[in-house]
Structure formats: C-alpha cells, structure tokens
Amino acid sequence: MSASFRRSAVAIAVAAVILALVPLVAGSFMLHVATIAFYYVILAASWNLLAGYTGQFSLAHHAFAAIGAYTSGLMGYHLGTSPWIGIPCGVVLAGLCGLVLGRLVLRMRAIYLAIATWAFAETFHIYLTADYKFTRGELGLSVKSLYGTTDPMPYYFTFLALTVVVLLGLRLLIDSPLGYFMRAIKDDELRARSLGIDTTKVKIAVFAVSSAIAGLAGGFYGHFIVLLSPQMIDFSEMAKIVVMVVIGGFGTFLGPIIGAAPVQVVMTYLQAYGEWNLAVFALIVIVLMRFSMEGLAALFTPLWRRVWKLP
Amino acid sequence: MAAALEAIGLRKRFGALQAANDVTLSVDAGEIRGLIGPNGAGKTTLVNLVTGVYRPDAGEVKLAGQSIGGLAMHEIARRGLVRSFQVTRLFGGLTVRENLLTAFYARRPSANDDGEAQAERMIRLTTLGPLADTQAKKLSGGQRALLQMGCGFMVPGSCYVLDEPFAGINPVIKEVILDMIVEMNREQGAAFLVVSHEMAIIRKLCPQVTVMMEGRVAAQGTLDEVARLPAVVAGYLGKALE
Numbered sequence: 001m002s003a004s005f006r007r008s009a010v011a012i013a014v015a016a017v018i019l020a021l022v023p024l025v026a027g028s029f030m031l032h033v034a035t036i037a038f039y040y041v042i043l044a045a046s047w048n049l050l051a052g053y054t055g056q057f058s059l060a061h062h063a064f065a066a067i068g069a070y071t072s073g074l075m076g077y078h079l080g081t082s083p084w085i086g087i088p089c090g091v092v093l094a095g096l097c098g099l100v101l102g103r104l105v106l107r108m109r110a111i112y113l114a115i116a117t118w119a120f121a122e123t124f125h126i127y128l129t130a131d132y133k134f135t136r137g138e139l140g141l142s143v144k145s146l147y148g149t150t151d152p153m154p155y156y157f158t159f160l161a162l163t164v165v166v167l168l169g170l171r172l173l174i175d176s177p178l179g180y181f182m183r184a185i186k187d188d189e190l191r192a193r194s195l196g197i198d199t200t201k202v203k204i205a206v207f208a209v210s211s212a213i214a215g216l217a218g219g220f221y222g223h224f225i226v227l228l229s230p231q232m233i234d235f236s237e238m239a240k241i242v243v244m245v246v247i248g249g250f251g252t253f254l255g256p257i258i259g260a261a262p263v264q265v266v267m268t269y270l271q272a273y274g275e276w277n278l279a280v281f282a283l284i285v286i287v288l289m290r291f292s293m294e295g296l297a298a299l300f301t302p303l304w305r306r307v308w309k310l311p
Numbered sequence: 312m313a314a315a316l317e318a319i320g321l322r323k324r325f326g327a328l329q330a331a332n333d334v335t336l337s338v339d340a341g342e343i344r345g346l347i348g349p350n351g352a353g354k355t356t357l358v359n360l361v362t363g364v365y366r367p368d369a370g371e372v373k374l375a376g377q378s379i380g381g382l383a384m385h386e387i388a389r390r391g392l393v394r395s396f397q398v399t400r401l402f403g404g405l406t407v408r409e410n411l412l413t414a415f416y417a418r419r420p421s422a423n424d425d426g427e428a429q430a431e432r433m434i435r436l437t438t439l440g441p442l443a444d445t446q447a448k449k450l451s452g453g454q455r456a457l458l459q460m461g462c463g464f465m466v467p468g469s470c471y472v473l474d475e476p477f478a479g480i481n482p483v484i485k486e487v488i489l490d491m492i493v494e495m496n497r498e499q500g501a502a503f504l505v506v507s508h509e510m511a512i513i514r515k516l517c518p519q520v521t522v523m524m525e526g527r528v529a530a531q532g533t534l535d536e537v538a539r540l541p542a543v544v545a546g547y548l549g550k551a552l553e
Contacts, residue, residue, distance in 0.1 A: 177416035177419075180405075180409060180412060180413040180416055181413065181416070181417070183402065183404060183405055183409075183413075184402045184405065184413045184417075186404070187401075187402035187403055187404050187405065188400050188401070188402060188403075190364070190384075190400065191396070191400040191401070191402065192402075192413075192417070193383070193384040193385045193388075194362065194364075194384055194385075194388060194394055194396075194400075195385075195388055195413065195414050195417040195418065195462065196385050196388035196389045196417040196418040197385055197413075197417045198383075198385050199385070251404075
C-alpha cells in the first residue's frame with residue numbers, strides 16, 4: 001500500500017464516519033437527497049477516471065448507469081429475478097458494453113470521441129423509448145425496491161458503503177502502474193507507446209472498468225428510486241456529471257467527491273426553474289474551465305498538504 | 312554475434328518525397344554510432360522507421376538478429392529498443408519522479424523490481440533532485456532533455472536511438488548527458504545510434520559515423536574520414552572540419 005493510498009483511506013474513513021452520523025439529525029427527505037448525491041459521486045468519480053485521468057472525454061457515462069439499472073430492472077420485471085442477481089448482471093453487461101464502445105472509439109481524438117459516445121447514448125435512449133413493450137418506455141418501468149421499504153435510511157447506508165468501496169478501489173487503481181499509464185496516455189499517447197505502454201489495452205480496460213462502475217451505481221439506484229424511465233439517459237444527466245467533475249476538479253481525485261454533492265443539492269432546490277438550472281451551471285463551468293481546471297479541489301490542496309506535512 | 316540494430320533496404324515515401332531510399336545501416340553490439348547529415352536528409356524518418364512509428368514501404372529492421380517488422384511501437388520498446396525524441400516529449404502533468412516511474416513500469420522486467428529506488432538513483436544521476444516533485448511541464452529545455460534521457464535509462468535497453476539529444480542545451484547539461492550515455496554503454500554494453508549536429512561531441516563519442524543525405528546513406532567511416540569526402544563537405548559541413 002502506498003503512502004498516498006493510506007492518506008486517502010484515512011480521509012475517506014473519517015468522512016464516512018461523519019456521514020454515518022448524519023441520519024441522527026437529518027429528516028427523510030434530506031436522506032433521500034443525500035442518497036442520490038452518493039449515486040452521483042460514484043458516477044462522477046468513475047467518469048473522471050475515464051475523462052479526467054485517461055483523457056477519453058466520453059459522453060455516454062449516464063447510458064452505462066442506465067444499462068445497469070435497466071438490466072436488473074427488466075430481469076426483475078420479466079423474470080422475477082432478485083435484485084441481488086440482477087445488479088451483478090447489470091455490472092457485467094455495462095462493463096462489456098464499455099469494452100465494445102471503448103474499442104470502437106479507440107483511435108478517436110477528443111471531440112470525435114465525445115460525439116461518437118454521445119451518439120451511442122442517444123441511440124440507447126431512443127431504443128428504451130421506442131421498444132416500450134419490452135422496456136415500458138416513457139410509461140416507466142416499475143422496479144422492486146431493494147429492501148421492500150421506501151424509508152431512505154437503509155439505502156443511505158448502502159450507498160455510503162458503495163461509495164466508500166468504489167473510491168478506495170479507484171484510489172488503488174490510480175496509484176498502481178496502470179494509474180501512471182492512464183495519466184501518461186492523457187498527456188502524450190505517442191510518448192507512452194514509445195516507452196513500451198500498450199495504450200490500446202489500457203484505454204479499453206479503463207473504458208470497461210469505468211462503465212462497469214457506472215452500471216453498479218445505476219443498478220442500486222434503480223432499486224432505490226423504483227421507477228425507471230428513459231429520462232435516465234437524457235443528455236442533462238450527462239451534463240450534470242460533467243458539471244460536477246469540472247466544478248470539483250477535473251482530473252483530481254478529490255474533485256468528483258466534493259463536486260457532486262453540492263451540485264446535486266443545489267440542483268434539487270433549483271428544480272422549480274427547469275432547464276435554466278442547467279444553464280446556470282453551464283455558465284459556471286465555462287468560467288471555471290477558463291481559469292482553473294482544478295476547480296474546488298485546488299482550494300483543498302494546501303490544507304491537505306498541511307495535514308499530512310507534505311512538501 | 313548479431314548486430315544490435317540493423318536496418319536493411321528501408322524505403323519510405325511521403326507523397327512526392329522519398330524520405331528513406333534504400334537505407335541500410337547497422338549498429339554493432341556495444342557500439343556508439345553517430346548519424347549525421349543535413350536537415351531533411353531523412354535521419355528522423357529513419358529513427359521513426361526503426362522504432363515502429365512508421366511502417367516502411369520496403370525493407371526490414373532487425374533487433375539483435377530478430378526481425379521487428381510489423382511489431383507495434385510498444386512491443387519494440389519492450390524488446391529493448393529505446394528512443395528519445397528530437398523535440399523532447401514528456402508527460403507534462405506528471406512530476407519528474409512520476410515520469411521516471413512511468414518509464415520504469417512500462418518496461419519493468421519483473422514485478423518485484425523496485426522502481427522507487429531506481430527513480431531515486433536516476434534523479435541523482437540527472438541532477439534533478441530539487442525538482443523531483445515538480446511537474447515536467449515546468450522544467451527548462453535542458454532539464455527536459457535530461458529527464459527524457461533518464462526515462463530511457465530507467466530500465467536498461469539493449470539499443471538506444473537518440474534523436475538530437477544535445478540540441479539547444481547548455482554545455483553543463485551536455486556533459487551530464489554525455490556521461491550518462493558513456494556509463495550506460497560501458498556498464499550495460501548497450502548500443503547507441505546518436506543523431507546529432509554537434510561535431511565535437513560526435514568525435515568524442517562515436518568511433519564510427521554514418522552520413523545520410525537526401526534519404527540515402529552517403530558515407531560511413533570515422534568522422535575524419537567522412538569529413539574529407541567532397542560530397543559531405545559540399546552537402547553538409549560547408550567547410551572541412553578543423
């Protein structure tokens with residue numbers, strides 16, 4: 001275990017303990033909002049792995065969450081399968097779809113990759129809407145709840161635990177040789193190849209892993225909100241993930257963690273203003289991207305250094 | 312004993328330009344060979360052909376007697392053919408130490424080897440100690456060249472192809488790079504093909520040189536031998552070396 005992993009693990013553990021005490025003071029609506037915020041932390045962190053660390057600016061991440069959610073949801077709806085079987089199936093399917101999509105967009109540069117992945121997501125969106133006999137389309141797919149209750153408390157703890165596990169896993173990955181290769185590829189792919197890095201393999205692997213994580217988050221999310229609709233792959237969902245990561249700090253480990261919750265909470269309360277909500281955030285993103293890609297995380301860096309007495 | 316690196320009849324055309332025209336060249340095991348010639352002679356094209364950046368239209372490349380034609384760039388690198396780029400390429404967002412570690416992990420011979428210790432050693436060797444945790448994009452030109460060279464030496468290669476490692480660098484850093492090459496050559500027996508316009512360094516470093524002009528090998532021999540050839544004087548040096 002590297003020192004960097006240990007430091008992050010301690011910080012995550014402290015945060016988890018504090019968050020585990022939140023239900024003592026928070027009401028059930030707040031817990032509901034917080035649970036959804038955890039869902040977005042996982043999506044943002046896994047998308048950041050792909051876009052922020054490896055430089056593959058995919059716009060299909062929300063679609064992989066939907067693949068996870070719909071796989072488990074449809075299995076339950078049509079076959080009566082338990083969520084505990086459905087969710088792993090969703091993870092595997094999301095990972096496999098990520099593998100294939102990653103292979104297809106391998107040689108594409110930034111904007112072309114963004115467009116191609118967006119097209120993939122839109123195609124899936126249209127399919128879910130059109131094949132309503134199977135997917136229930138806009139009518140919405142009723143999904144069994146995970147714990148047979150709508151009380152958010154058990155879901156809050158489930159998502160808290162999931163988030164902790166995913167973040168620790170991502171930290172391990174980023175500190176491993178594979179993590180170095182990812183950042184190397186983002187900086188200069190030709191140079192990475194000339195050093196002996198199999199960039200093809202790394203890029204596809206990261207695509208598959210980050211998609212599988214999105215599928216995992218989506219699977220649990222579906223059994224929490226209990227009604228799935230193609231709204232899950234609306235572009236605004238993807239935009240939300242991008243906004244969260246950029247505000248928090250693109251390509252930083254802390255970024256998606258501290259970016260997701262505030263954005264989700266503020267957006268929940270701004271819902272009355274409809275799409276204007278997103279426009280406001282788009283403006284914030286443009287300003288932030290102009291001045292600093294490190295977002296809110298940059299504010300925490302000096303504090304982090306002081307706590308651990310780093311140079 | 313097979314040559315460390317062999318290029319046999321390499322050809323490469325870019326549109327109307329025949330950048331490499333039947334280039335045959337060999338670097339013996341343990342040799343440091345110079346590659347000189349005017350700008351546009353095809354030196355960098357040759358480097359790109361042997362390291363797998365370009366596929367040759369015709370011809371063959373052998374590394375230690377084995378053909379590496381058709382292998383991907385990263386596979387060639389893992390077989391021990393290491394290159395540096397004329398315009399230094401580094402991972403700007405990574406620190407000096409992380410750049411070295413990335414180079415180490417990329418060609419690491421076995422999972423047990425200690426990259427951190429090797430990185431520490433290389434930081435000393437490159438005199439980049441105070442900058443170890445600085446992002447590579449903040450380095451000066453000379454420091455970038457040093458770091459690029461250090462990355463190449465993180466895992467010993469069997470043959471190094473260095474494209475203008477001394478271009479635009481101050482004399483002190485030139486000496487450091489020179490020492491690194493000589494040490495790697497003596498200790499590990501690594502072969503080198505060094506592209507450079509610095510005749511003083513070539514004379515010191517390379518017993519034998521190859522001259523390229525207009526996509527062809529124009530001459531081979533010691534620097535003083537080739538420097539006497541009228542064609543080399545007229546087409547490259549401009550005047551005889553003193």
